[in-house]
Amino acid sequence: MSILVVADHHNADLVAATANTVAAAQKIGGDIHVLVAGEACQAAAEAAAKLEGVAKVLVADHAAYNHQLAENLAPLVADLAKAYSHVLAPATTNGKNLMPRVAALLDVAQISEIISVESADTFKRPIYAGSAIATVQSSDAVKVLTVRATGFDAVAATGNAAIEAVAQDAQDAGLSSFVGEEIAKSDRPELTAARVVISGGRGLGSAENFAKLDPLADKLGAAIGASRAAVDAGFVPNDMQVGQTGKIVAPELYIAFGISGAIQHLAGMKDSKVIVAVNKDEEAPIFQVADYGLVADLFEVLPQLEQQI
Amino acid sequence: MKVLVAVKRVVDYNVKVRVKADQSDVDLTNVKMAMNPFCEIAVEEAVRLKEKGVATEIVVVSIGPKKSEEQMRTAMALGADRGILIETDEALDSLAVAKLLNKVVADEQPGLVLLGKQSIDTDNNQTGQMLSALAGMSLGTYASEVAIEGEQLNLVREIDGGLQKLQLKLPAVVTVDLRLNEPRYARLPDIMKAKKKPLEVKTPADYGVDTASKVTTLKVEPPAERQAGIKVASVEELVDKLKNEAKVI
Ligand SMILES: Cc1cc2nc3c(=O)[nH]c(=O)nc-3n(C[C@H](O)[C@H](O)[C@H](O)COP(=O)(O)OP(=O)(O)OC[C@H]3O[C@@H](n4cnc5c(N)ncnc54)[C@H](O)[C@@H]3O)c2cc1C
Numbered sequence: 001m002s003i004l005v006v007a008d009h010h011n012a013d014l015v016a017a018t019a020n021t022v023a024a025a026q027k028i029g030g031d032i033h034v035l036v037a038g039e040a041c042q043a044a045a046e047a048a049a050k051l052e053g054v055a056k057v058l059v060a061d062h063a064a065y066n067h068q069l070a071e072n073l074a075p076l077v078a079d080l081a082k083a084y085s086h087v088l089a090p091a092t093t094n095g096k097n098l099m100p101r102v103a104a105l106l107d108v109a110q111i112s113e114i115i116s117v118e119s120a121d122t123f124k125r126p127i128y129a130g131s132a133i134a135t136v137q138s139s140d141a142v143k144v145l146t147v148r149a150t151g152f153d154a155v156a157a158t159g160n161a162a163i164e165a166v167a168q169d170a171q172d173a174g175l176s177s178f179v180g181e182e183i184a185k186s187d188r189p190e191l192t193a194a195r196v197v198i199s200g201g202r203g204l205g206s207a208e209n210f211a212k213l214d215p216l217a218d219k220l221g222a223a224i225g226a227s228r229a230a231v232d233a234g235f236v237p238n239d240m241q242v243g244q245t246g247k248i249v250a251p252e253l254y255i256a257f258g259i260s261g262a263i264q265h266l267a268g269m270k271d272s273k274v275i276v277a278v279n280k281d282e283e284a285p286i287f288q289v290a291d292y293g294l295v296a297d298l299f300e301v302l303p304q305l306e307q308q309i
Numbered sequence: 310m311k312v313l314v315a316v317k318r319v320v321d322y323n324v325k326v327r328v329k330a331d332q333s334d335v336d337l338t339n340v341k342m343a344m345n346p347f348c349e350i351a352v353e354e355a356v357r358l359k360e361k362g363v364a365t366e367i368v369v370v371s372i373g374p375k376k377s378e379e380q381m382r383t384a385m386a387l388g389a390d391r392g393i394l395i396e397t398d399e400a401l402d403s404l405a406v407a408k409l410l411n412k413v414v415a416d417e418q419p420g421l422v423l424l425g426k427q428s429i430d431t432d433n434n435q436t437g438q439m440l441s442a443l444a445g446m447s448l449g450t451y452a453s454e455v456a457i458e459g460e461q462l463n464l465v466r467e468i469d470g471g472l473q474k475l476q477l478k479l480p481a482v483v484t485v486d487l488r489l490n491e492p493r494y495a496r497l498p499d500i501m502k503a504k505k506k507p508l509e510v511k512t513p514a515d516y517g518v519d520t521a522s523k524v525t526t527l528k529v530e531p532p533a534e535r536q537a538g539i540k541v542a543s544v545e546e547l548v549d550k551l552k553n554e555a556k557v558i
Binding site: 097131177181232239287 | 320325326327335402403427429430431433434435437438439440441442443446447448449450451453463467468469470471472473474475476478486487522523524525526527528529530531532535536537538539540543545547548550557
């Protein structure tokens with residue numbers, strides 16, 4: 001068996017979930033190659049080469065692969081895939097955008113967001129916002145999977161794999177082009193990789209009030225997340241949404257302020273090790289998953305907590 | 310420009326879904342069904358494009374059981390002009406659905422296909438991407454803004470780091486995210502009128518598509534339950550527990 005992991009990266013660096021995806025590949029077992037396709041992506045390739053368990057890094061460096069546009073990248077991955085038994089990518093927005101297009105080109109199914117590897121052809125994945133876990137078996141010649149990072153501990157960066165350029169005739173399909181992006185800049189740890197996550201919901205009431213989470217987050221070195229209601233109301237940008245249709249997090253400590261605990265939110269955080277909920281409604285469903293619940297006004301709790309920690 | 314919108318009948322998002330005792334599947338007997346919330350957003354966007362004079366006709370397509378007609382009638386009440394139901398009682402995988410949609414695309418030649426980014430039952434997030442590959446069309450996933458200018462579609466997408474702007478060549482496949490728009494409710498007179506709109510019923514066999522899946526579900530289990538926690542009475546107690554019991558700070 002041989003496995004191709006499609007790295008998610010920003011040319012200059014590797015997205016952390018790639019290391020969790022390599023861990024999933026190790027569970028399947030076999031030779032693991034990582035594809036880094038981008039433009040001027042040598043640094044990302046070098047980071048991939050350090051991932052433990054990787055035998056080889058393939059680099060496809062071409063303007064057509066910049067920004068990982070699926071129309072340009074899918075033909076490359078589908079072509080390479082023929083030499084592999086499995087093709088994996090992290091279930092990031094890039095991976096989720098690309099992999100179904102790869103699978104369709106190969107005329108195989110794609111299995112989304114696996115959380116465990118039972119055997120080389122059998123995987124577990126959450127369905128219905130995590131209300132159920134399905135065990136699925138694939139008889140496709142090439143298994144195309146996306147991997148939920150929280151299901152697998154990242155491999156260490158202690159390896160030293162060979163880096164090789166892929167022979168390719170890269171082409172811009174001419175279907176879509178990159179215009180620009182607004183990437184949130186923050187000194188905080190990345191939401192999906194943080195040890196502590198502090199999240200705010202509608203209960204925060206406004207963008208100004210939402211900033212009241214900052215001092216506590218600073219003190220704990222935490223990332224800040226949000227419920228959909230807080231994003232929809234414009235308190236914070238979309239990249240902070242935690243949940244079924246946002247980011248999936250599983251930090252050691254998750255503190256929810258003013259979040260009711262809808263199933264769609266729980267789907268994104270209920271695998272956190274320790275959950276704390278602060279909510280003034282003692283009936284709020286978030287308390288059903290919280291290890292420590294505090295029925296109180298969050299605006300009174302926040303300054304006290306910051307002081308006492 | 311003709312706009313094709315795909316909609317799916319799924320469990321209502323408020324339903325607490327449970328697993329059957331024999332672990333063969335989730336139990337959907339007598340639960341409330343509805344249009345997938347992301348499909349509602351796709352329908353709304355199509356209607357807005359029609360109101361702007363960009364879309365000339367909206368065709369709604371669904372693949373699923375007979376009762377999917379309910380959701381298709383809702384789409385028609387909101388503004389879709391006609392419907393195509395590809396009736397099947399089997400739960401098809403995304404590839405089969407994409408192949409069927411690709412046949413509809415070949416027949417209808419839409420300038421734009423709108424779909425939800427995922428359905429809240431299988432949570433697959435695949436169909437639009439697969440369709441774009443099969444149809445050789447441009448792809449814009451997770452749309453939070455759509456604007457059409459001539460032969461181009463200007464798109465804002467929700468991505469992990471924030472927002473990305475792309476320009477897509479039409480015809481395009483666009484999958485929609487939560488913040489693209491806020492769907493309206495259907496008005497009663499429109500619901501009545503929708504009953505008279507044309508709805509064609511087909512089967513997968515009519516399109517000659519092999520819908521057999523290579524993926525089988527062996528088992529469906531409930532997720533691991535979290536141990537019930539405790540309520541603390543004060544911030545002091547919370548800090549003490551986090552430091553000395555959970556040892557996470
Ligand atoms: C298709 C679909 C996808 C979705 N995806 C997601 C998703 O990915 N992530 C997500 O989060 N949601 C998602 N949702 C939305 C979800 O159903 C809920 O609507 C949302 O999570 C509610 O956010 P909230 O808890 O902040 O708001 P609310 O439910 O309004 O809860 C606010 C809470 O704040 C408490 N509160 C108010 N003031 C205070 C105060 N001063 N002190 C303490 N407590 C206070 C209230 O008691 C209440 O419990 C999705 C919904 C749909 C239909």
